[in-house]
Every structure is written in C-alpha cells, then in structure tokens.
Amino acid sequence: xxxxxxxxxxxxxxxxxxxxxxxxxxxxxxxxxxxxxxxxxxxxxxxxxxxxxxxxxxxxxxxxxxxxxxxxxxxxxxxxxxxxxxxxxxxxxxxxxxxxxxxxxxxxxxxxxxxxxxxxxxxxxxxxxxxxxxxxxxxxxxxxxxxxxxxxxxxxxxxxxxxxxxxxxxxxxxxxxxxxxxxxxxxxxxxxxxxxxxxxxxxxxxxxxxxxxxxxxxxxxxxxxxxxxxxxxxxxxxxxxxxxxxxxxxxxxxxxxxxxxxxxxxxxxxxxxxxxxxxxxxxxxxxxxxxxxxxxxxxxxxxxxxxxxxxxxxxxxxxxxxxxxxxxxxxxxxxxxxxxxxxxxxxxxxxxxxxxxxxxxxxxxxxxxxxxxxxxxxxxxxxxxxxxxxxxx
Numbered sequence: 001x002x003x004x005x006x007x008x009x010x011x012x013x014x015x016x017x018x019x020x021x022x023x024x025x026x027x028x029x030x031x032x033x034x035x036x037x038x039x040x041x042x043x044x045x046x047x048x049x050x051x052x053x054x055x056x057x058x059x060x061x062x063x064x065x066x067x068x069x070x071x072x073x074x075x076x077x078x079x080x081x082x083x084x085x086x087x088x089x090x091x092x093x094x095x096x097x098x099x100x101x102x103x104x105x106x107x108x109x110x111x112x113x114x115x116x117x118x119x120x121x122x123x124x125x126x127x128x129x130x131x132x133x134x135x136x137x138x139x140x141x142x143x144x145x146x147x148x149x150x151x152x153x154x155x156x157x158x159x160x161x162x163x164x165x166x167x168x169x170x171x172x173x174x175x176x177x178x179x180x181x182x183x184x185x186x187x188x189x190x191x192x193x194x195x196x197x198x199x200x201x202x203x204x205x206x207x208x209x210x211x212x213x214x215x216x217x218x219x220x221x222x223x224x225x226x227x228x229x230x231x232x233x234x235x236x237x238x239x240x241x242x243x244x245x246x247x248x249x250x251x252x253x254x255x256x257x258x259x260x261x262x263x264x265x266x267x268x269x270x271x272x273x274x275x276x277x278x279x280x281x282x283x284x285x286x287x288x289x290x291x292x293x294x295x296x297x298x299x300x301x302x303x304x305x306x307x308x309x310x311x312x313x314x315x316x317x318x319x320x321x322x323x324x325x326x327x328x329x330x331x332x333x334x335x336x337x338x339x340x341x342x343x344x345x346x347x348x349x350x351x352x353x354x355x356x357x358x359x360x361x362x363x364x365x366x367x368x369x370x371x372x373x374x375x376x377x378x379x380x381x382x383x384x385x386x387x388x389x390x391x392x393x
Contacts, residue, residue, distance in 0.1 A: 001131065004120040007176040011169055012113055012135040013142075018165030019106060020143025020245070021158055025151055026099070027225045027346070028232055028241075033155060034092050038229055042350030044096050045225060048103040049343040053336070055107020060115075068112040068119075069177045075112070076170045078105030083163040090159055116180055134253055141249025148242020201382050202321040208379040210337040212277075212372035213314050217341020218348060219280060219365040220307065223300070225346035226353050226361060227287065231296065240293045244300045251304045259308045269313045273376050276309030281369045288362035 001009075026048075030041040055075065062071040082101035089098070117132050143165075150157045223244075231241050266272040283303035290296050318334045352361045 002121050004176075004180050005117060005131065007172065007180075008113060008117050008120070009131055009135045011172045011176065012132050013139045014165055014169045014172060015106070015109065015113075016136045016139025017143040017146075018139075018162050018169065019102075020140045021147035021150065021162045021165065022102075023224065025147060025155075025158065025228070025238065025242070027228045028238065029155060030095070031229045032232060034095065036092070037354055038226055038350035039347065039354050040350070041229070042225060042346035042348070044099065045346040046343045047096065048099050049339055051100045051103035052107035053339045053343075055104040055109075056111055056335070056339075059108035060111040062108065063112045063115050068116040069173070069180060071112040072109050072116075072173050072177060073170075075105050075108030076166060076173055078108065080163065080166045080170060081105075083159065083166055087156075087159040087163050090155075116177070120180060134256075137249040137252040139249075141246045141253065144242045144245030144249065146242075148237075148239040151238045151242070201386050202323065205379050205383050206318055206321050206333060208375050209314065209317060210333060212273075212375035212379075213310075213334070214337050214341045214344075215368040215372040215375075216277065216280065216310055217338050218345040219284065219368055220303070221342050221345035222349045222361065222365065223303065226349040226358070230353075230358050234291060236293050236296065244296060247297060247300055248304050248307075251301065252308060255304070255308065259305075263309070269317050270376060270380070272309050273313045274373055276306040276313070277369050277373050277376065279303075279306035279309065281366050282306075284362055284365050284369075288359065 026045060027038070027041045030036050030044055031038055036044075059071055059075060062074070079102055082098045082105060086095065086098040086102070089095075114132060146161070147158060150161055228241060232238075263272055266275060279302055283299045283306060286295060286299040286302060290299060315334050349361055352364060
C-alpha cells in the first residue's frame with residue numbers, strides 16, 4: 001500500500017478511537033448523569049445523527065469544490081472546537097448543542113477520507129476501502145476499551161481524552177495530508193445525483209431491500225442506547241460495557257478469515273443477509289434473558305457475526321443493481337438508510353422502554369427482524385419477472 005494510504009489509515013484509526021471514547025457512553029451519561037429519560041436520550045442521539053448526515057452530504061460536496069485536505073481540516077476544526085466546549089461545559093442543554101456540532105464536524109471528515117483513499121491507490125480497488133474499514137473497527141475496539149476505563153474514574157476525563165485524540169488527528173492531517181493529490185469530481189453525494197433514474201424496477205428493488213436494512217439498524221443501534229442504560233441497571237460496570245464494543249471491533253478485524261470461509265456456504269447475497277438477520281434474532285433473544293456480563297458477551301459475539309454478514313452485503317447488492325453512472329446515487333440511498341436507522345432507533349427504543357419496559361423492546365425488535373427477512377425475500381421478485389419477460393420476448 002502507498003505511504004499516503006497508510007497516513008489515511010492511521011488518521012482514521014485515531015479519529016474513530018477519539019469518537020469511540022464517547023459514543024458508547026452517550027446514553028449512559030444523559031440518563032444517569034444528566035437525569036434525563038431514555039426517550040430524551042434517544043432524541044439527543046437522533047439530533048446528533050441528523051447533524052452527521054448533513055455533515056456527510058456537505059463534506060462530499062466540499063471534496064469536489066475545495067479538495068480533500070481542506071475539507072478534512074474544516075471538519076476536524078469544527079469537531080475540536082465543539083469538543084473543547086464539551087470539555088468545559090457538559091451540563092444540560094450545552095451537552096446537546098456541542099454534541100450536535102461534533103456530529104456535524106465529524107460527518108464532514110468521512111466522505112473525504114474515503115474519497116482520498118480511493119484516489120491515492122486506484123489500482124488497489126476495494127482493498128483501499130477495506131483498509132479504511134479495518135482501521136475504523138480497530139479504532140472502535142481501542143476507543144471503547146479505553147473509554148470505559150477512563151469513564152470509571154471520571155466522565156470529565158472522557159471529554160478531555162476525546163479532545164486530545166482529535167488534536168492528534170488534526171496534526172496528522174495538517175502535516176500528512178497536504179501533499180495528497182486528489183482528482184475532483186470523483187466524490188458524489190445523494191444531493192448531486194438528481195438525474196432521472198431510467199430503470200425504476202432496480203430502484204424499487206433497492207428501496208424494498210433498504211426497508212429491511214433500516215429495520216436492522218433500528219435494532220442494532222439499541223446496543224448503543226437502551227441496552228447500554230439497561231446494563232447499568234444490572235450493575236454491569238462502564239468498563240465491562242465498553243469491553244463489549246472492544247470485542248465487537250476486535251472480532252470484525254480478526255474474524256475476516258472466518259467470515260470469508262462462512263460466506264462460501266451461501267449461494268447468494270440474499271441468503272447471506274437472511275442468515276445474518278436470523279443470527280440477529282438469536283443475539284437479541286440471548287440479550288433479552290441476560291442478567292450477567294458473560295451473557296451480554298455471548299449476545300455481542302452473535303450480533304457481530306450477523307453484522308459481518310449483513311452490512312457488507314447491502315452496498316454490494318446496491319452496486320450490482322445500479323445502472324452505469326448511477327453508482328453514487330444508489331450507494332447514497334444505502335448510506336442514508338443506515339443513518340436513518342441510527343436516527344430512529346434510539347428514540348423509538350427509548351419511548352418503548354419508558355412506556356412498556358425493556359422486555360417489550362426486545363419483543364418488538366425481534367418482530368422487526370422478521371419483517372426485515374420478509375422484505376429481503378421479496379426485494380428482487382419484480383427483477384426476476386422482468387428477466388423472464390425479456391427471455392420470453
């Protein structure tokens with residue numbers, strides 16, 4: 001791999017390590033330290049995710065207009081300023097304001113990081129993006145582990161540690177990314193892809209698929225919100241809860257050979273996704289009856305296996321469905337769906353737990369996964385009918 005890609009990989013790892021100090025603990029802080037309900041915590045995370053969506057869309061556009069280096073610097077500076085504010089003022093409602101700006105600033109960074117990775121190692125193809133993906137998960141594993149450790153001493157130190165990591169990322173960007181040449185016009189956003197889509201059958205197939213993908217994300221994000229607060233009620237420590245995300249990130253990084261062997265068993269991506277959703281149901285069934293930390297570890301391991309089967313499959317199918325020249329638009333739909341799930345999930349979960357309790361939440365989530373399986377089963381029915389008509393004619 002080129003040296004410039006290694007700099008991007010290191011930067012991404014530092015970036016995600018910094019953010020992973022805080023995001024697994026947001027709900028716990030809002031609920032336990034600021035004294036707000038889980039519904040309010042869900043609403044705060046929804047606002048943070050919405051700001052991140054806006055940052056992503058603007059970041060993609062900025063990459064085309066001013067280049068990756070300046071876009072990344074702008075995103076990091078906004079994030080560092082917000083984190084400095086959060087370090088000194090983390091009461092209510094200042095916490096919400098600064099967390100929103102953190103989401104916006106970090107959102108600007110990600111499109112340019114991925115676009116630059118593709119630009120500096122074009123011959124590497126998907127290997128460049130895989131490297132960035134692994135760096136992200138390494139950051140999740142390290143950041144979540146350190147975050148739980150630091151938070152057990154003081155939440156004040158969490159905000160400070162997050163700020164320090166982003167300042168290190170800023171220094172890496174300033175001195176490492178200035179000379180990276182990028183080709184404008186390669187990064188597109190869903191806002192820019194506004195032409196007519198000729199093949200509506202493929203678009204409808206993707207939308208049906210993404211309906212199930214959305215439901216999967218609504219369930220998955222509960223581990224970062226309602227389930228996080230639930231573990232505290234069971235007297236599971238912050239160190240132990242953060243360790244769950246360390247296990248998640250480590251499994252994704254180290255479990256690639258296992259997953260590569262596993263996917264060979266599945267004849268199609270559809271079967272692979274359905275298997276992942278069934279595994280998700282198993283994970284939440286275990287979590288529903290869990291009372292000890294070891295049971296939550298088991299549930300997280302099961303969840304991670306399901307995640308590794310579902311998450312890569314959806315953008316792959318989108319790429320297969322996309323007409324030539326519409327790849328960016330189709331991937332934009334996939335990314336927007338995932339973020340939509342991250343926005344809706346905490347709020348929906350918080351309301352369900354506040355009104356009906358945690359047992360109802362687990363029951364509803366397992367029903368949602370069944371609906372996700374159904375949408376995955378039928379998403380390509382019209383495509384098959386169109387192929388049969390084409391062959392008949």
